[in-house]
Amino acid sequence: MYLRQSLIDVVNSTLDSKxxxxxxxxxxxxxxRHRRNSSLRNQIGRPSYLSTTEESYFVAVLQLLPDFGFQITPAVALKLATDYFKSLGLSDNPGKKCLHLCVSRYGDEIKWKKQNKLERAREETFTEEVRSSxxxxxxNVMKK
Structure with a gap:
């Protein structure tokens, strides 16, 4: 596996391919292959569902969630991505592969959490006051 930017740099360089x-x-x-076919130079890698701006906006939303006490799990990210795709009018629904690619690109910028089952002690302390707060x-998050 190689980085897209590495391929772009090497195609534009004058170095021997070996x-x-x-x-x-x-x-x-x-x-x-990319040096022979100049049309590939503009489309290095797989085509993306989102533009760079749209993807950076989605990542910014994911970065905001921990500030408000929400954990970013794969299920949460997929639900948000599905809603985001619908709001943009895209007919495709993102899947686990799309999420995995996003994680590989922005893994350092987003605090990903693995979902754990609720412990019995925490379950018993979940009161009406905790729920209402x-x-x-x-x-407050939705208003902001």
Whole structure:
């Protein structure tokens, strides 16, 4: 696996493809294919559902969630992504692969959490007061 930016850099360089393969960690066959076909240079990698701006907006939303006490789990991220795709008028629904690619690109910027089952002690301390304060927090988040 190689980074998209590495492929772009190596295709635009004047290095021999065999030497560039070891230097940039990009297969020589990919370098040669992209150098031969100039139309591939503009579309390196798979086409994305979202533009760079749309994707950065979605990541910003995910970055805000921990500030308000919400954990970012794969299920939460997929639900938000599905709603976001619908709001943009996209007919495709994001799947686990789309989420995995997002994690690989923005893993350092987002605090991903693995969902744990609720412990018995926490379950018993979940009172009406705790529930109502959670909904007040949610209301404040939605207003903001």
């Amino acid at each position: 030497f560039a393969e070891t230097f940039y960690n990009v297969p020589a066959s990919a370098i040669q 959670w909904f007040k927090l949610l209301e």
